[in-house]
Amino acid sequence: MPSAYASWIGQAVVLQVAAGDLRVPLRGVIVGESEGAVRFRVGDIDIYKPMILAVEQDSWASIIMN
Secondary structure: OOOOOHHHOOOEEEEEEEEOOEEEEEEEEEEEEOOOEEEEEOOOEEEEHHHEEEEEEOHHHHHHHO
């Protein structure tokens, strides 16, 4: 079964991430994944999948790139 993150690899997105009671949106690019983590380029950090609440397209990316 394909991963829920496979279609997002290589795209600029906003991850809604949870750490305890803290909820934070992170802008960056999903560059890969392992069984338990998503490789997210902000500074090549790994985000553990249970911390991710949502993934959405980064609408600002097209404005910045143009």
